[in-house]
Amino acid sequence: MSREHIDKVSGIPTTGHEWDGIKELNNPLPRWWVITFHITIAWAIGYTVAYPAWPVLTSATKGVLGYSSRNDVKDELAAAEAAKGNYVAAIQAKPVSEITADDALREFAVAAGAATFKVNCVQCHGSGAQGSKGFPNLNDDDWLWGGKAEQIQQTIAHGIRFASDPDTRVSEMPAFGDIITTDQIKQVGAYVASLSGPVQDTSLIEPGANVFAENCAGCHGENAKGNKEFGAPDLTDAIWLYGPGETAIAAQVRAPKHGVMPAWIGRLGEIKVKELAVYVHSLGGGE
Secondary structure (H helix, E strand, O other): OOOOOEOOOOOOEEEEEEEOOEEEEOOOOOHHHHHHHHHHHHHHHHHHHHOOOOEOOOOEOOOOOOOOHHHHHHHHHHHHHHHHHHHHHHHHHOOHHHHHHOHHHHHHHHHHHHHHHHHHOHHHHOOOOOOEOOEOOOOOOOOOOOOOHHHHHHHHHHOEOOOOOOOOEOOOOOOHHHOOOHHHHHHHHHHHHHOOOOOOOHHHHHHHHHHHHHHOHHHHOOOOOOEOOOOEOOOOOOOOOOOOOHHHHHHHHHOOOOOOEOOOHHHHHHHHHHHHHHHHHHOOOOO
């Protein structure tokens, strides 16, 4: 029979475990710790009985209290919907001009429109609505069809060159490669570029002005400031949808690109289209 080993310093028995000359004292756990440990076990058992806990094949135990976190979430969502109900009803009833004039309603519409924009519009216009080549920047004050809230709403609702919507915005720039000569295209490209910056060959500007007056002024205006009724862009502001410079301008004159924007009214509905219009209008470039 082995004898119990007693630590000489403390007088406490050891467990018999030893490592590198160090022996483990056989101290009992504090009573308060043992009691707390037993309480946590009892609490855990009670919790699994009272609340959903144990997984089974297709679901989980329901718990005697019938608690459901899913129901809590549904209740919170229902309360949130009820809280914003008055705002949604007002947006539905009012035109966007009145929505933008009401501070509280505008703030709500901007927040809702921003969320809708992130889901549906960032793919083309970018997360900051800054646009990219072929997709307009919505932060500036350059608007093909007008930047008032009502005009933005019309554009979002019915799109641009969206064939299946009879009320879509439509503008078609002719392919002047079939109408005027290559030299004339080069000349008018230089003239248009000169309206907002330097050009390589200034001798092309004067004949280009004549080509512009005969072929382009009907839509873009004699001063090249554009015409929002036709969706004709301002050519004097150095904002270019397909790139700046004589070469890019001449390419657009020769064989113009025509982007297409979907009509969102059928997918999003009237309320979300209004919210989007107010949000876009609020970005800083709205008229």
